[in-house]
Amino acid sequence: MSQLTALLGRPENDLIYRLLMDAPLAIACVDQSGDIAFSNGAFKALLNLPEQDQTLHVSDVFSSIDELRWGRFCDLLSDEENLKSFELLGPAKDASRQVEISLQRLSDRGRQWVALIVHGDEPWEQQEGIQLLQNEVLQAVASGKPLHSSMDILCRRVESLAPEVICTVLLVDTDGKIHPCAAPSLPAEFGQAIEGESIGPAAGSCGTSAWRGEAVEVTDIATDPLWSTYKALALPLGLAACWSSPIKLRDGRVAATFALYYREKRSASEFHRKMVSACVHLCSLAIEHEHAEQHIHQLVFHDRLTGLPNLNLLKDRAQRALQATVYSGEPLTMMFLDLDHFKTVNESLGHQAGDRLLQEVARRLQSCIAAEDTLARLGGDEFVLLLSDTGAQKARALAEHLQVRLSDVIEGEATPFSMTASIGISIAPEDAIDFEMLHRNADIALYQAKAAGRNAIRFYQSHMNDAAQQHLIIASALRRAVSEQQLDVYYQPKIALDTGRLMGVEALVRWVDPELGSLPPDRFIPVAEETGLIAALDSYVMEKACRQLVSWQAQGVPVTSVAVNLSATEFRGGDIYQRIKSLVERLAIKPGMLTLEITESLMMEPGSDIHDELIRIRELGVGLSIDDFGTGFSSLSYLKRFPVTELKLDRSFVNDLGHDASDRALARAVIQLGATFGLQVVAEGVETRNQADILSQIGCTLAQGYYFAHPMPADQFEHWLAGDGQDYIE
Ligand SMILES: Nc1nc2c(ncn2[C@@H]2O[C@@H]3COP(=O)(O)O[C@H]4[C@@H](O)[C@H](n5cnc6c(=O)[nH]c(N)nc65)O[C@@H]4COP(=O)(O)O[C@H]3[C@H]2O)c(=O)[nH]1
Structure with a gap:
């Protein structure tokens, strides 16, 4: 006899018996002490019980129940409200499974029973629902959907799993302001009304939860003081209760809130709590992901110092804008702006001040352009403006305005100063139809503006291309020549006018490119200076000349000193002293045998670094000669301050010595000046006997x-000394 037959006193083939046994609902009948008197097939299947009847206690079936707890459940079942739901942990061998049970009081012929209905499928479904929700949101995040889209998906999924809730995600910025991110079931006005509201100790459920950093559960919006300010907004929308949880980032900051609203006064169910715990975690992940993406975006598309767009972003925007011009026909202007003498300022004031200056420049430029235009920084002191619907006239007016704005005195540094800038402009579609061309032509125009003496504005013109092209060609060939050591060094003797003896040589660089042919230093030295190749070039010449000197000394060739040219750019923030010191030490040459020829302009540059560097070099014993003396600056006061050993009278004064009295007077003045300061004076470019006589x-x-002699390669110089040059050594 089956349990049921015993219980109901009815035969097993009875219709009701079959119905109960085969019902898809898992049902059991339990007595007051917790013994299971009857259980149907669905119950056994769901809870993995043997099909054969056997006496079981509820605690054998539900691992989280014991006699005491069962007794409490029974007490809870009152006559008026005798159906109760609980969530219990599943059978011991599958203890992690959660099932929901409903308990119903039954009384039969004086005996009390409890009908136990297990809604096995429902929690399973919910569990699975949460799982699906997690997968879907994670997929949205991973596929790069914007945060508001993935949060929108999350809210909609939550609302479909629990139709009784309305879900929202609000972002909280670092100033504690709220910005709605997703609230798909609330009207747009709700979002608009709370946009920019501050979090606080009584700012609705979300504002308060963000403020406290903990969940806030308001079961009755109408009466809860936390909602006093906002209830007028919520109640007309039918929102009666709200449970909000803070979404924290790894650093503990509350970045958002996740809220469930209810249409009736109530608290959250167990399932809601489970869902919220999963969602809060998801939101936090999605926000962290968004922040990481933003950070990467910032790094990839922005300049770190000024926060301005960099070349990548400029390119992207320019390409879009260029496409737009095709349809609109409106001109698009690209403006290259380069600060004049920024390097000097940077090095004389220090790099930190230089950085501040660039930030100030960025602010000033930004304040002059419209929000839809782009200001980018390409590095160094190079700024680019991309201006939509801007033709030549408007571009010129803006460029002039920028120059005026930049010339305003910059305060806040040790010495207030102002900047000037060179500007090159190219306009699409006239000058270019793609980004590369627009960019290159603006650069070419900038180059022309700088060449025009700086603080100038130049518009791109097609003929500029040739000069710029040449410049680029020389730059790339020179880079190769320097790295492959294709440069030569020639030597020109320096002769004592009174004794006619060889006193030393000047080393001069020579370059014959396989394709470009022979190029004079005046063409490629400026390119080397601009491209930063000059340090490598000068070092190469210096090393080669010093090695040659050592070799001549060893061979008994009577060359006692060598002069090399050093570009002024080498002294700006470089390590020239160290390089010279280690060269002299490495080759074991007497420092006095080496002279550095530097230009007068270097002495005029501000900054104590150059002064200190020159003093240290002089203290090594290396000679310092001022090249092209007389052509540059009128102030000679630097002769007193700088430890110079030699002046080189520029070739231009020597040229006309024979028939220009004023040149003669000037040459005489320079020679006297040298005598006054105890400096040796070398006349350059002596081409005739007459010039040599006058100088003498x-x-x-x-x-x-x-x-006396042209500059020559070392071997030719040796032949010369053995032949025509004999006179100078005997
Ligand atoms: N008309 C005329 N010219 C004469 C006469 N005697 C010598 N010269 C030329 O005058 C220039 C003297 O060199 P500089 O004033 O230092 O002027 C040099 C120097 O400033 C620079 N330079 C040359 N080699 C180097 C180098 O290795 N490094 C750097 N930084 N600059 C260099 O390029 C400039 C030009 O060099 P070069 O073309 O070699 O030109 C040399 C030389 O060939 C003459 O009697 N008549």
């Missing part, structure tokens, strides 16, 4: 020029 008469000690 007016007291010049040394001379150099084609009259």
